[in-house]
Amino acid sequence: MNNLQSLSFFYPELILTGVIILAILYDLLIDKSNSGKVGWVLIAGLITVAGAVWMQETRATTLFTDAIVLDPFSTFFKLIVILATILVSIVSLESGELDEYRKGEYFSLLGIVTFGLFLMVSAVDLIMVYLSIEIVSIMSFVLAGYLKQNTRSNEAALKYVVYGAFSSGIMLFGLSYIYGLTGSTNYFQIQQSLASMGSESHTAILMALIMVLAGFGYKISAVPFHFWTPDVYEGAPTTITAYLSVAPKAGAFAMMIRFFNQVLADGGAMGGLNSSSLATLPWADILSILAVITMTLGNVVAIQQDNIKRMLAYSSVAHAGYMLLAMPVMSGESIYAIMVYLVMYLFMNLGAFFVVITIKNKTGGETFDDYKGLGWEMPFIGVVMTVFMMSLTGLPPTAGFIGKFYIFAALIKGGNSFYWLVLVGGINSVVSLYYYFRVVKVMFFEGKKSEIILQPPKIMAGMLIVTALPTLLLGIYWVPIADWVQRSLVFFIQTL
Template identity: 55%
Template sequence: MGNIQSISYFLPELMVIATVVVALIADLVYSDRNSYKVGYLVIAGLVVASFTLWLSLPEETTPIFLNTIVVDPFSRIFKFVFLLATFIVVLMSMNSDELKGVRTGEYYTLMAAMVLGMSLMASSVDLIMVYLSIEIVSIISFILAGYLRAQVRSNEAALKYVIYGAFSSGLMLYGLSLLYGLTGTTKLFQLSGSISSLGPGSNLTLTVSTILMLAGFGYKVAIVPFHFWTPDVYEGAPTPVTAYLSVAPKAAGFALLIRFFNTLFGTGQPLNSPVWQAMEGVPWQDILMVLAAVTMTVGNLVAIQQKNIKRLLAYSSIAHAGYILMGVPVLSQEGVYAIVFYIIVYLFMQLGAFSLAIVVSNRYGTEIIEEYSGIGWKSPYLGFFMAVFMFSLTGIPPTAGFIGKMYLFAALINGGSQFYWLAIIGVLNSVISLYYYMRVVKVMYFQGGREKDLYVPGGMSAAIVLAMAIPSIYFGVRWSFLADWVNSSLKFFIAGF
């Protein structure tokens, strides 16, 4: 489809672009003291964008802008995830003490721009576009991580992030160029056709190319061994940014990963082919299975040793990336379904845990887990909801985290006997994660004593926590609505599940 006709399909993204422009101009007008008001503009813009996205109901895959990106239900559900995550993180940032006293106009503008980058990631079907969208998201992430210029930690985080990012981008570009060299096209749909006619002689090149590209994607979603930037960046960045980085770009990375691998290494047919089969000769399924197993195990084992709540959540987010990654190599409707379901659930529990960490840090001035002692008694509100998020992240019923995990394991079990070992490693990892998640609960409840007056966080902070906690519990008890929505978003993959 040509550029002009494409615009009508691009309305939500255009709204985001308009938001970025308006926010930039407004930031010039506002004084330092009022700069935070840009945040309200961004929120308004995100709401409008969500509304236009809600009105657009793509029935099938429509390629736009000269077939570089597509509009389909799959990218639509991810765009909702990005908009929601950004919306919450902007609100969280406005209530964080860390960002008080810094000019935050640019900060909110960059977040809005990041939504654009992530939306493109979720919908690109052209190698150039894949690379560009990843870079948009990465570069904005670098700036956000280093936003607290006065803090050494924050600067260190940004610099580390840039170096790792540049390195992995280079690797990915090389992988992409190998792919282009083999086939002479950058279009994903044409690529998958050409690959299947290449013959076994190219298998080695394809495998190398796959591994190199995985370095790029893996860096975005923080898969072991491309995860080394995560803990330092997560610890050094302002807490709302950490929360953001651990959810939204990760979701975008997985959207890209699913689309990329399922298109490229499917049977060489478009995504709506009735049965997907792994391509012969390229062991990308095995590679992904091993990566998933290693990722969650390393993430969990290292998380056990963490003393800082942000680092704990950072390593645990690596483990969660590992759980989600289990759904990719299954190459089935169930697998993709489980991934999307898990990402949505993960958004609520992870952002909830971070928003609580912000409230605790605002009130008690600490990020050290040992210093959380007695918070369950001093502030039952904080204690109860932290426990809910911890249980949900562990995956214990009746929380949404359990349902998400259950779907992932179900996809593996249904996928066939080659996936059983991964399912068993996955459930054992849940047990490991219980240990460190419960340490937070233990410190809050089993130690320390009650204070005279109980602390209840103020309006907006309490509302954000509540808004994250309600879905974390509700989707653990009744998730039909979410299940149906996710299901209908995958209609174009295979009818019915």
């Protein structure tokens, strides 16, 4: 479809562009004390965009001369990104860290990141892949360093830029290799070219794809591309830390799934990497090792942390590893499992960070010592934090348990060669129990019991309920989410 025809299908992104421009112009017209109102402009705009995305046609359509694709798979991830952005935007209005800064630019940058993520989840062209990643990365660099007077925030932004530039360079080198080998930047044409190549080209293909994997690994915080994660998560505004832990990770997994399925598997048949004409390449082994190292290192290092944000940073690395467990199978069941897991992860991880924001607004601290006795002083906070920690561990009856259940079920269904991944994943879940419940222990069993009970601000309490209820309810009744994922996945299989 040519560019002019594509615009009629691109209206959610056009609406989002208009919202971003409106937010920037509105910020120019109001003083600093009212700049938080720009957040409500973005939130209202995102709700409108969500409605537009939901109402789009469900048939698969390639847009802008096959640079991006519109299908239920991309629609699913766009809605995940919008939901994360709306929740973080609302909490940002109450964040004490941002009080001294003009918030108009902050919300405008969040909108631009959302636009970049829309392109990421839809990209089927190497050039669009790189451009969308750079849009998200550059805006994220600025947001990570938004607390200009804070040394840790400046350090976070600098490290983010350095690691981001390094991984982008490696990925671009890999993309150029693929273009050189196939003569095309389009996923479908690349798949056909790779399928027709002889085994003598497989070494070059493997090296190119490993370099591309480095770019994906950076965005999802997979080992060894995770080094930026703890410092950036600790130094960035906590609202941005929460956002980076969910939205870009979802976008990167969507892009990674689409790339590996369409470029490596025959015709996007979802028959697993072993069904590909490139089945002789050791992709299942590479992804399995990457997943095991990622979740193991994330969990082991998280045990040693005294800062809650750093602990949750390594927790985020570990959860990337859990989701990566399903990648070697690359079947319909494994992709389904990753998508279900991401929905569950959104609520439980954002909820945990929202608790951190609430407590930091009260105490100004984010270490374990600052949490002593808060379960009695702020019982509501203590209860919801316990729910989030249970879910992140993967204990029933929470959403986290359902997410891990689907991951492990996909591995078991994948065959005997993946059973060891189930065992390693189970052991890692047990290890994570220590540092997650250390938070609960500190809040309820250390420090003095307070006779004064404090309640969080109404907006923060509301956002904690919005994240805690799905975390509990989806652990008991998850059928609507499962059905939605199935509709997205089935269409995805049929149209590739």
